[in-house]
Amino acid sequence: MDSFVTSAGFEKTFRYIKLIEQGLLVTVMLAACTVVIGFILGIILALMRMSDVRPLRFLAYDRKGHVRNNKFLISLSKVNPVSFFAAAYVEILRSTPVLVQIMIIYHGVFGKLIDLPNFTIFGFLKFNRFIPGVVALGMNSGAYLCEIIRSGIQSIDGGQTEAARSLGMTQGQTLSNIILPQAIKNILPAIANEFVVIIKESSICYTIGVQELMFAVDAIRGANFIIMEPLLVATAIYFCLCFPTSKIIAYFERRMSRGDKR
Numbered sequence: 001m002d003s004f005v006t007s008a009g010f011e012k013t014f015r016y017i018k019l020i021e022q023g024l025l026v027t028v029m030l031a032a033c034t035v036v037i038g039f040i041l042g043i044i045l046a047l048m049r050m051s052d053v054r055p056l057r058f059l060a061y062d063r064k065g066h067v068r069n070n071k072f073l074i075s076l077s078k079v080n081p082v083s084f085f086a087a088a089y090v091e092i093l094r095s096t097p098v099l100v101q102i103m104i105i106y107h108g109v110f111g112k113l114i115d116l117p118n119f120t121i122f123g124f125l126k127f128n129r130f131i132p133g134v135v136a137l138g139m140n141s142g143a144y145l146c147e148i149i150r151s152g153i154q155s156i157d158g159g160q161t162e163a164a165r166s167l168g169m170t171q172g173q174t175l176s177n178i179i180l181p182q183a184i185k186n187i188l189p190a191i192a193n194e195f196v197v198i199i200k201e202s203s204i205c206y207t208i209g210v211q212e213l214m215f216a217v218d219a220i221r222g223a224n225f226i227i228m229e230p231l232l233v234a235t236a237i238y239f240c241l242c243f244p245t246s247k248i249i250a251y252f253e254r255r256m257s258r259g260d261k262r
Helices: 007-014 017-050 071-079 081-095 098-113 127-154 157-167 169-210 213-222 229-261
Strands: none
Touching: 007 017, 007 213, 007 229, 017 081, 017 127, 017 213, 017 229, 071 213, 081 127, 081 229, 098 169, 127 169, 157 169, 169 213, 169 229, 213 229
16 A cells, blocks of 8 residues: 655655745735735724714604614614615625635636736746635625624724824824724734634635645646655645744733733
8 A cells, every 4th residue: 555645755845845935935825914904904994893874864854853663773863874785785795705715806807807818927926816805805804893893993992082083183094193003903813813814825826727835736646656755845834834924913912911010
C-alpha cells in the first residue's frame, strides 16, 4: 500500500514553489482588500441600522398634532426602511454560504451585468477573477463587521453623547470625534480576528479561478497526481499566517485591557 505522504511527493510539490509564492501573495492581498471593504461597509451598515429615518412618522398624528388611536397607523409610522434594508442585508449574508455568494457575484453580477476588463496584475493575477472574489468576500465580511461595530458603538455610555451635544457638537462631530474612536478601540480585537477568518475563507475563491493558495494546490495535483503533500504545504502556510496574527492580536488586547484598568 502507498504511503500517506512521501519525500518524492514533497519534492514534486516544491518544484512549483513559484506558484505557491504567487498563491501566498494573492491570499494576503485578498484578505487585506476584503478587510478594508468590509470595514467601510460595516460602518455604513451599522449607522444605517442605528438610524432613525421614519418617513411615515406623520401618520401617527392627526391634524391637531395628537397621537392617533389607530395601532396600524402608529406601527406604520415607526417603519424605518433604511434600518430594515441594513438588517435584511446582514441577515441574508450571514445566513447563506460564502460559496453561494461568490458564485452569484461572479456568474451573476460580473458575468451578466458588469463586464470587467481582462488583464493580469503582476503578470499572473487575473483582474476579472480577483475583483469578484474581493467584492464577494468584502460584502460577506461587511455583514459580520456591521454587528461588531454596532455593538461597539452601543457599548459607549450615552452620557458622552449628551455631553458632546451640550458643548454644541453636531451629531456627525460627536460620532467621528467621540464615539467611533472609543468604539473602534473596544472592537479592535474582534476586527483583527475577522482578518484571520478572512485569510482562511479566501481559500474558497479558487472555485472561480483566483490564483490563491488552494488554486496552486489544485494545479499541483493536476500536474503530478498528488494531493496530500501540496495540501500539507498549504496547511503549514495558512498556519504560519494565522497563528502569529492571532498571537499578536492577543498581545495587543492584553495591552489595551491593562490600559483600561489604570
